[in-house]
Amino acid sequence: MGKHVITLMVNGESHRLEIEPRAHLADVLREELALTGTHIGCEHGVCGACTIRVDGAITRACLLLAVQAEGAVIETIEGLSDSGEISDLQDAFRQRNALQCGYCTPAMLITAQELLLHNPTPDRATIRDHISGNYCRCTGYQAIVDAVETVAQARQTAGERS
């Protein structure tokens, strides 16, 4: 199968890659760039484990061919961790034990961050609705909702102070 040469901008770094056109972005991130924080659960867009940010919007990396992502700004859990953008969410998840096995967690965090960026004061039902495309088998979701709610309130309080 012929390969395509593409350039991907991932977490602020430019990568020139030779890939098969059929390769989806989650596989390319994991296998070509060793960004294994993007997890794979179902590979047809249902479980949400491969959620990343593409041009600022959350995206299922398993539903996007890597060749389609050329020129896009791609952010994964590794980049968001290094930049500190979601450190409060990460700390809240840890304090609240909002993860057990941790496999859904990177995607859950990225999904939660998107909600809080667009709706800084979500109620619990809104949080549940927003993360309802991310499957977690361990927690039963309540701890995740608690953690996201806590961060929303903390960010509000911090925003009012500044």
Added chain:
Amino acid sequence: MTDPLSPLDRPNSYIGRTVPRPNLERLVEGRGTYVSDMTLPRMGHVVFVRSPYAHARILDIDTTAAKQCAGVIAVVTGAELAEQCSPWVGVLSHLKGLKSAPQHAMAIDRACWQGEAVCAVVAATRAQAEDAAEQVQVQYQELEPVTDMRTALEPHIPLIHPELGDNLAFERSLDAGEVDKAFAEADAVAEAEFVFGRHTGVTLEARAILADWNPGERRLTVYQGTQAPHMMQNIFAKHLALEEAQVRVVCKDVGGSFGIKVHVYADEMATAALSKRLKRPVKFVADRIESFVTDIHARDHVCKGRIAVKQDGTITAFAIDDLTGIGPYSMYPRTSAIEANQVVNLVGGPYQTRNYRARTRVVFQNKNVMCQYRAVGHPIACSVTEGLVDLAARAIGMDPLAIRTKNLILDDAYPTDSPSGLKFEALSHHASLAKLKQMMDYDGLRAEQKRLRQQGIYRGIGIASFIEVTNPSAAFYGVGGARISSQDGVSVRMDATGAIIVQTSLTEQGQGSEALTAQVVASALGVALDKVRVILGDTDNTPYGGGTWASRGAGIGGEAAWQAGKALRMNILKVAGTILQTVPETLDIDQGVVIDKETGRERIGLDEVARITYFRPDTLPADFQAELLVTRHYVPRQYPFAFTNGIQGSWLEVDTETGFITLLNHWCVEDCGTIINPQLVDEQIRGGVVQGLGAALFEHCRYDESGQLTNGTMADYLVPMASEMPDIEVGHVVSPTLESELGAKGAGEAGTAGAAAAVANAVNDALDPFDVTITEIPLTPSVVLKALNQRRS
């Protein structure tokens, strides 16, 4: 020396405190190491060609074209791989009469379920292996499949394994007390057939294994998402003709287990065998459809139940006749008879009546294998028992809480036992029920229910009491001949800076084994939690032990950690006593400093004790040798299982037009003895409840008559997602086991044990005005509507 301080009142004890798990930073940052993430030099990826038929003879496998494909390292058939891997039979001697047939790593002459591997393709990349697998030509001759467990034993049905004589894998009967007399003298008898859908674990990370046979070392290193590394070490050695010492099993991060990852899977054995055959690392990661057709399934029971009751509410007998289909083989090495056996053991378990009759039959069928999944047997037993109790209450016009109050074993009746022979040390059914009643405002909900019914809104309350098997001793597997340790070991050492390193035979899949071990050791020693590092999941680097399954981590591994921590404290104090020229018994350790026990005065830091021990032993007496590494083991002996108990409540609404069920609230009160970390226990309960709710409402492996799984994707097999799950309130009653010093029992399966029963009872309570009783899960809208429509017409 006996220690006068209990675990709970050691100075600055972490027992009973919510502290964050020590291993979470790497997971929230995406820096975990799951087997799916791993690569090794020269690694090949294996993809399996799987039988598309439930039952078929394999006439020919033509691998010529596949072998020509780009990147292919090897194409190996079942017959060829049998040279590396011997077959197994999933039986245990204490399950009398259990039979099964030899199972190979890959099918040789005959495939017995849709999804059974028949040929392996190993290539440089997964994609190349998948491409080549499409080129493998397998000629099948379809055989008549046995799919319906209800007819599997009928004479005209073909035998899956003719050499076994019939399709009956296991049968157990029990008759205790005077059942016939109780039914004859009952004021009311209620009966129902309870139907449980087959479902599965759906771990978010699929099963994954990376096997690395290094001929230079003559060692096999297996990186595997497993709950029981030492069990797997034995199995790999046994079937790959190696000594156990030649096998190392490493278990890093695991993306969910729930019992799914405690079994021996044929394709994982094949992966290890391929590594040995090809002399290079081979990796297998199941994709989602492979998970659905090969991860063990569970439940799939049809259980007829009867209950006898007097007009005053006294329950006088339970009787059940249970049937389950387990697929074509009993799983290895834990067997597929345990769930049915548990059903017989557990039905009626919370109640006082001594009259109990049970039969279970376990039959073979050409569907995916079934085996132990979270709360093994408990949801069946609980749903049958609690469904029958509600039917009895309805038959005599009694309130569901009142009939339970009347019949649950009294809290002061312990120790006692059950008609099936279970030994109960200390349970708290009545205290738990009282707490649940108060938490859920039972009377308030009844009033609200009545008020809303007048508006055409149908809400229901469901109650489910349960008992839970935890802390299993050798009675579970060891006595039946399985080399599965019921004992755990913990080594604790102090290094040269005073830091503490712990090695435990427990494993971690998110439950908190690492956290509880660190908390227990820090408390036993008297050091800060951040001074303790826990190593687990590596047969080369931990004591031998069972691992994490059957709600055993805190109760067994936790006690071993406590004993090891205490022993190291004594050894440290011997060094300190020598340095300080005082009696060790007058000293203690608090916050990493040796103190006078009486006054609390600080004497010497552990860093200084360590420095002298390792670097200036010349300053210690010549006849004194410091020992700053100790190992302790623990296994329960007095009670075969530490039974726990609990009770759940459900409050939900049924839309009688659409059949949709909306969960409004859910409560669980449980008693796991000493609680080491309240937050972790609560989250085990909540996660377990939601797994039970999934079974109650959504989850079902749907097979057609030909044995084809018709919903093997996550779009078709529904799991609980955040938006349809309620918040769950958790309460506790604490009855420690006196068998261990820590007093901890298990909590991992309580949530799953009773959730479906509570929901089913709530649905029937909601539909009471329609005189509808549904005893089938999952309670999908179509099941609800069908029942309502039958009644309406």
